[in-house]
Amino acid sequence: MKALDPALAARLAPVLATVGQHAAESDEKASFPVEGLTAMRNSGLLGLLVPARYGGLDGTVHDLLAVSQLIARQDMSAAMVFAMHGQQVAALVHHASEELRERVLPGVARGDLYLGSVTTEAGKGGHLLSSETGTRREGDLIELDRMAPIVTGGAHADAYLMTVLAPGAGSDGQVSLVYAERDQLDVQVLGGWDPMGMRGTHSVPMRFTGAVPHDQVVGAHGDFRRVTVDVFAPLAHLGWSACWLGTAAGALSRTLRMLRSPDERRRRDLKSELLLTRLSRARQRVDTVQAMLSHAADVYTSLSERERGGAPWQLLVNALKVTASEQCPAAVEELIELVGLRHGYLRNQPLTLERALRDLRSASLNYGNDRLHLANGSLSLLDQETTLV
């Protein structure tokens, strides 16, 4: 990862301090990182991807990934919250109408609007490009009644981007992405969140009912696929991979610091071939993901929207997600074997390896690897030439 621009690093420093301070408690209670989000609001970083003409920091996708990665060294949940907010902002920046951008983006840049993502639906397993939630056009409004089994940070978001069927849709693939502010809808939290890891994401089941103005659609009605291919899917995979990489790299760094401390050096044989081999393997996994993430981010930013719809790029970004979700937890596993039961398996140890492992266990399930392999199998058949990007 390239070093962060000094001005961004200065904005990020208090966020990292706050997130680090509350990470254990947020994990223990499965509670949203409220203090971390407040620090993100105050830092201006919620507006990282907002263009300067709307008051934002004019940051790049590379900046988003670097910041997510650094937050994830402290707390993967807080990093996921940040990365997914960035994905919503990018969708608005690139696909909302100018009128909607002018109305929303200055608030995002000021830190007033943390954006939640409402794409899950019971029975479709997170599949982005279909919906069963019908909507009705009523004058200038779209009426909707949307249930979502998992909404990351949903109870704390100020506004949402949600997928619903376009008004008058004739098939389940005519999906619209709609922007809605919390006070425009009746927003209910239907249940709790008590998972194995990434507990701070507080990803609760929710219901949204009411009506939003018809022009609060992002992209054309029924054409969410275009937003998905151009922004939503790539930034999900890039952003999540950056979070997982940050968590694994943070775990490795803390382990190395411990091993090199005077006390540990006296206790352990740092020339042990087993120890060196395990360190090498952990580092190799982390560097593999780093190389792939960095390459995929470079490719993404160099492609036209049309090329992002092609098989070679989609194969690469899907493979990045699968690889990161396998290699990052594997690196932490390696470290746990290396340091043993006390430092590696007990809760609330300074290395926090057990939390990192629990958090990273979610990676293969967060948009399931099984489904991505099926997609990549089909995409491979569409690319007989095996065009590598």
Added chain:
Amino acid sequence: MDQPFVDTLRPHLRYLAPEQELRPEDRLRDLGLNSMQAIDLVFDLEDNCGVTLPDDQLTDANFETAGALWSAVENARSDSLTDAR
């Protein structure tokens, strides 16, 4: 769009009613074609219409509407005729 082409497409479009005519401007994804099925459609076009779409023609844009896909098929046909000469 000739009949073999329309007949090849129809089974992949579950939202196209049996009596409904397929028009060039109809959007294939709105009629039920998804990316997982695209490869099956490519195979059916090869088997039923005798045309192989080159990899660089398997783009989102060419699968956007029935008419766009028909143009891609026509282009692939004329390219293969040119090659044969």
